[in-house]
Amino acid sequence: MNMMNKIVSDNKTDTTARYERCIENSKRVNWDIEKDIIRGRTFDVSQKFLPDTLSQVEEMTSLTEDDKRFLSQIQGRTYANIFGLVERFINTKIMEIGQDYTFGDQVALEALVRFSQEELKHQELFRKIDKMCGDVMPDGYEFAPQPNDVAHAVLSKSTWAVLALTLDIELFTQAHYRDSIDPTDNLSPLWKDVFLYHWKEESQHAIIDELEWVRHDETITAEERDQGVTEFIELVGAVDGILQAQSQADTNYFITACGRDVSVAEAIEIEKGILGAYRYQYIFSGASHPHFGKVLGSMITPEQGERIHAALGSIK
DSSP: OOHHHHHHHHHHHHHHHHHHHHHHHHHHHOOOIIIIIITTOOOOTTSBSSOHHHHOGGGOTTOOHHHHHHHHHHHHHHHHHHHHHHHHHHHHHHHHHHGGGTTSOHHHHHHHHHHHHHHHHHHHHHHHHHHHHHHHSOTTOOOOSOHHHHHHHHHTSOHHHHHHHHHHHHHHHHHHIIIIITTOSSBOHHHHHHHHHHHHHHHHHHHHHHHHHHHHHTTSOHHHHHHHHHHHHHHHHHHHHHHHHHHHHHHHHHHHHSSSOOOHHHHHHHHHHHHHHHHIIIIIHHHTOHHHHHHHHTTSOHHHHHHHHHHHHTOO
């Protein structure tokens, strides 16, 4: 075997080993929605659902303590619904690229099949969480985007752009749990368990996302990659559009259900605060993740990086 063939062989072995570890970990952490997470419990509205570092309610100075708790619950319900939404298109893309392995690497195929099965379970979990929130929260909450419409729009973009967005999402999922949800003591224990078990499986998904994005990147031309950068920027813009609409919906729900009068000026400030929190949660915390920057930076040119940076800077 010459040196080049040996390098290729070693790279394949390392990649296969990473897929194998994902499979092993997937089997080890596998959980059941009712038996492991819900366990007959209901949500307690005397507790917050999202930590202040994510909801940013402490920066909304007009809110009472009751307001802050209620707004954390509204944002928490939206948080669950956003994950249910993105997992719709993530799962579809994973099933699509899994076809590449049908008659090839069966280890990679198994890893992607398990990924897909887990994403379907997560969608079921978040549908249940939304219903359980509805059982204890006031009527009138609305989740503006339709998951199938969003999935069709996202999947109309190139695989490079979709996998870029997917890794971004998987990484901020990890960061939110480790840095904010897990260390916060005054959250609903049931809510914390939802995202503990979600995190356990998403840890494998982030590895697979990276492997598949890098694999795909190696198959495309410079022109196709440049188009992927353009489409990734478009997807980030579309995400921001969703966040703007949901911020408005959540503000309206807060105003009608908080139990006190809210002035027009305060409503404007609350909507601005919610949008800022959502942009941090779903855009900036992923785009600024060091590992996302490392993987993205290994693929693109400095000029393409500047384009992405400028696009993120325009979101205010």
